[in-house]
Amino acid sequence: MRYYLIAGEASGDLHASNLIRELKVQDPDATFRCWGGDLMEKQGAELVKHYRDLAFMGFIEVVSHLPAILKNFKSCEKDLVSYHPDVLILVDYPGFNLRMAKFASQHGIRVFYYISPQLWAWHSSRVNSIKKWVDKMFVILPFEKEFYARYDYHVDFQGHPLLDVINEDMYLPGRREFLDSNALPDLPLIAFLPGSRRMEIEKMLKIMISVRDSFPGYQFIIAGAPSIEVDFYSGIVKDTNIRVVANQTYHLLTHAVAALVTSGTATLETALMGVPQVVCYRGNFLSYQIARRLVNVKYISLVNLICDKMVVPELIQQELTRQNMVDKLRSVVEPGPVRDAIKSGYLELKQQLGGRYASRRVASLMIQYLLKK
Numbered sequence: 429m430r431y432y433l434i435a436g437e438a439s440g441d442l443h444a445s446n447l448i449r450e451l452k453v454q455d456p457d458a459t460f461r462c463w464g465g466d467l468m469e470k471q472g473a474e475l476v477k478h479y480r481d482l483a484f485m486g487f488i489e490v491v492s493h494l495p496a497i498l499k500n501f502k503s504c505e506k507d508l509v510s511y512h513p514d515v516l517i518l519v520d521y522p523g524f525n526l527r528m529a530k531f532a533s534q535h536g537i538r539v540f541y542y543i544s545p546q547l548w549a550w551h552s553s554r555v556n557s558i559k560k561w562v563d564k565m566f567v568i569l570p571f572e573k574e575f576y577a578r579y580d581y582h583v584d585f586q587g588h589p590l591l592d593v594i595n596e597d598m599y600l601p602g603r604r605e606f607l608d609s610n611a612l613p614d615l616p617l618i619a620f621l622p623g624s625r626r627m628e629i630e631k632m633l634k635i636m637i638s639v640r641d642s643f644p645g646y647q648f649i650i651a652g653a654p655s656i657e658v659d660f661y662s663g664i665v666k667d668t669n670i671r672v673v674a675n676q677t678y679h680l681l682t683h684a685v686a687a688l689v690t691s692g693t694a695t696l697e698t699a700l701m702g703v704p705q706v707v708c709y710r711g712n713f714l715s716y717q718i719a720r721r722l723v724n725v726k727y728i729s730l731v732n733l734i735c736d737k738m739v740v741p742e743l744i745q746q747e748l749t750r751q752n753m754v755d756k757l758r759s760v761v762e763p764g765p766v767r768d769a770i771k772s773g774y775l776e777l778k779q780q781l782g783g784r785y786a787s788r789r790v791a792s793l794m795i796q797y798l799l800k801k
Contacts, residue, residue, distance in 0.1 A: 429455055429798060432513040432537075433462040433473065434504070434528060436482045436521030438624040438654050439693035441465030443543060443568075443589045443787070444519045448473055450791035461511050463504060464519075466654060476507055480626075480655050482524065500524070505531050512537065515798055518562075519543050526554065529561040540794055542566045544583070548575045555579045564797050566790050569734060570780050586789040587782025590693075594700045595784055600682045607683075610673055615647040618761065619680050619687040619703070620670070621694045624653040626660065632690045632708060633664050638750040639688070639757055640668060646761075649684075651677040651694075686761045688753065695729040695740070699777055704760035704770045706753065707731075707742045731773070734780055739773030741766075 431451065435444045445467035451458050452472065460473035463482070469475040482500060501524070508516065508528070516532040518525035522545030529539045544567045547554050558565060558581065565583040567573060576583045607614060622632040633650070640648055650661050652674035661672040673680050677694075681687065681701040689695050691709040698705045707729040727733050731740050741756045743749075759766040 429458055429515070430511065430513040431458060431460045431515055431517060432508055432511055433460065433464060433468065433517045433519060434521065434525055435464040435468065435519040436479050436524055438465065440519040440521055440543065441467045441479060442593065444468050445471045446589055446592055446787040447542060447791055450788045451794070454791055454795055461513070478655065501527060504528060508532060508537065509535060514538065515540055517542055520545065526557060530557070533561040538563050540564045540566065542790065543568050544572050548572065555581060568786070584793055586793065587786035589786045590696060590700060591781055591784050592787050594678065594697065598678065601679055603683050606679055612671065613647060615645065617680070617684045618643065618646050618648050619684040620648060620650045621677070621687055621689040621698065622650065623690040623692065626656065628690060629653065629656065630664060631710060633661065635710060635748060636688045636708065637665055637668055637670055639753050640670065642754045649673050649680055651680050686757060688757060691728045693730070695731050699731045699774050702771070702774060704767050705740050706756045706760060707740055708748055708753070709744050710748045731777060735773055735777055739777070740770055
């Protein structure tokens with residue numbers, strides 16, 4: 429069968445690549461075309477456009493890039509019709525993908541959605557669009573099944589695909605090997621995970637590095653995101669002696685005592701690696717004011733949302749000050765009740781996410797649904 433996938437950011441590229449890998453095993457004659465990233469391409473998908481050219485965040489930022497976004501829509505629509513796959517598989521990225529779902533459905537192409545848009549947080553009215561244009565929805569958060577059931581829409585939950593990536597079989601270097609291979613001193617590590625988009629990284633990293641002088645005896649290391657060159661980070665941190673470790677996020681987290689993490693999938697990755705964290709977010713002022721009036725969630729991090737309680741501290745918008753970051757980071761770095769409570773919460777989180785091989789189970793279901801047509 430012919431598959432067309434669209435992922436608009438690094439996490440989507442990761443999960444889509446694992447899905448492609450499993451689809452190839454169960455459908456040996458499969459061919460893949462995609463808008464995505466390097467990982468999807470490595471799995472054999474023909475990459476039409478890289479997600480680095482699609483990643484716009486925030487209401488104001490999207491408006492300022494509207495001509496480019498509209499051009500991308502037209503280009504994708506044309507390419508999709510030309511390829512005419514057996515199924516279009518959309519991976520998160522709702523601003524773009526919901527429009528593509530409607531277009532594909534209107535042109536007789538089956539639509540599967542893998543990793544639901546966060547409609548439970550805002551725009552729950554879009555469930556009606558999902559029901560109309562999406563043939564099958566595959567969710568990765570346990571509470572999403574119940575959310576969609578309230579709208580009389582059946583979805584499949586087969587576990588979270590990060591458990592396919594972060595598990596006991598993955599190779600992780602020892603501390604000495606990690607330090608030596610990256611020419612790092614033998615000091616305790618605190619990780620910065622400032623996001624995966626350029627605008628996001630620039631904004632968040634400038635805030636994060638302000639805590640450095642309050643933690644003598646520690647070294648701060650940035651987890652470089654895929655497809656973002658090291659020089660981009662260096663231009664932000666300048667002469668602060670903060671180092672960048674590219675494409676080694678899990679290796680870094682293995683040896684980090686704590687982390688400052690921009691909200692998103694990285695909060696879940698950090699939790700699954702067992703690293704106490706402080707979740708940070710600050711957006712464009714006007715974008716945030718708009719979002720605050722629309723968003724209907726108690727927490728911003730996936731860890732806290734899934735556990736439905738405050739497992740990891742969050743600093744959002746005006747609360748994200750240097751002093752607050754220092755205080756919260758110190759509470760998770762030093763042994764004590766806050767650090768212990770986080771570790772305990774992480775155990776509960778893993779139990780709720782389901783077992784391994786979610787990507788394999790989803791691939792099997794997708795093929796079953798396609799063969800029933």
